[in-house]
Amino acid sequence: MADELVFSVEGPTATAARQISLAEAGFTERAHLQEWIIQNPQVLGEGVLIVTFEFDRWRNATGTAERDRLDVLGIDRNGTLVVAELKRGAAPDTVEMQAIKYAAMASRFSVQLLAEAHSSYLSRSGASVSADQALELLRTHTGYTVDNATFRRPRIVLVAESYPPIVTATAVWLGEMGVPVNLVRVQAYELVGTAEPTRLVSVSQLYPVPEVESFMVGPRSRGDSEQDVGPELPEIEWSESDYAKLRALPPKPTVQAILDLCSASPDTAIGLRVIEAAAGRTVFGARGELAGLTMLVKGRFKRRNWPFSVEWGATNGVNQAHYRMSAEQAERWISSAGNLEESPTSRLRSQEINDFGSPVSPAPHKESGVTPQ
Structure with a gap:
């Protein structure tokens, strides 16, 4: 049996959908895959906010521009940057090295430069948002944990239809070394027997895989509280x-x-x-x-x-x-x-x-190597 089956159901009847490639379905990387993720940032992980996409404003230590293009940049609620590299079709053998390069460059973002990038992204989306306003949005999203220091170890997310063994092996090793990497698989399907072609897309996480212990239920001691169970802290009314x-x-x-x-x-x-x-x-x-x-x-x-x-x-x-x-x-x-x-x-x-002035913007910090500008 295939690792994933998709059905169209109508009452008691279930009809299997046929798996096709994104290319066969007519989907492209930038016009479709990228837009799906921007509209549904949960593909990159829970609580991710899109900061910008196709960011290409980099400079090296001499001030020379570097025109590498980062597909999608997000930030989670802990203030960790999320660097996403997208590939329609099978991921090439070197895709993880490309993502590591972008993660290294993104790690040099300052809070102010990130706010400017987010302001530019929101303006492209039709909203008129200043850098100061974008900064407050970022801080509100992260519970004010956003800081230059939280940017130093971005999480890498690769999105593709399939991955060669060399990429999965590298992702596992990076994870063991403390570099967070997620492999996300996107697959397209077509419903057969319909008057008009109907296309479906599924998204699943290939790596990290759930630990066996996460599927188990065991006893707990009397001292363990209900709130300690599970990774997500609850909302509790303050007494x-x-x-x-x-x-x-x-x-x-x-x-x-x-x-x-x-x-x-x-x-x-x-x-x-x-x-x-x-x-x-x-x-x-x-x-x-x-x-x-x-x-x-x-x-x-x-x-x-x-x-x-x-x-x-x-x-x-x-x-x-x-x-x-x-x-x-x-x-x-x-x-x-x-x-x-x-x-x-x-x-x-x-x-x-009620009569205080506008916020003071933090000055961008200077770094060596390739940095955002």
Whole structure:
């Protein structure tokens, strides 16, 4: 039996589809395969956002332009870049080396250059988005974990109809050496016996293959919590006890300002510029503390949601992240303080916090070798 069977079903009748090549189906790499992935970024992995495609603005250490074209660049929710190399038909023997080259060049992206690339991509798609706006979109998508350091080890995704043994062997070895590589297989099918030709496409991950243990169910100890099962952390409502534990930790001015200001004005969105001013932090300092909050929430509190919500929008023409607490969340945060004196930041009046300037863009860093430009 083939490793994959596709059927067209109508009631009790199942008709097998005939496997054909993408070329036979009339599909091309750039007009079809690439567009499918841009429209369905989950092909590259869960939680992937498309940053740009066909990126070719590279330069070497002498400033000379390098015109290599990266097919698709994405970023996951952990701030890891995803470099995708697409091939219609069978992947050539050297496809993994080509992808490694692009991963090496993409690893030299700075946050600002990535924001500029994303802004250009969104503008090509018909949206008018500045680099600062694109930067906020990237930071919101990644939970503010995006940073130059998170770009240093991109994940490679190869997409093709089939792979020769030399490529699969190399992918396995790279994975064993700590270089993440995914092999994705795309196959086309045609329904037979229909009045009009009907084409179908299936997408499956060839490598990494699931570990045998992932299919097994076994006993767990009494000390294991339900939340520890599975790779995806859950969303858990923050209780008063959770807020008290958070309050007892060494304070981070940015986080403290968000909690104090949002709890003082429940269901009101407070902009990041306001938070920075109240916390006495620069844009970089505030974002660094928010990145630390993400790691704290995942590590100590075993959940993926912050103790407040975040959204993106404009205040007085300034595009930025905004933070909000519901009335219930605000009450829990305030109650967790007991009889402690009100924090100074919570005494800021809402009218005083709506007139701050636009975000400051980080300066691009300089690197040796081939870098984006």
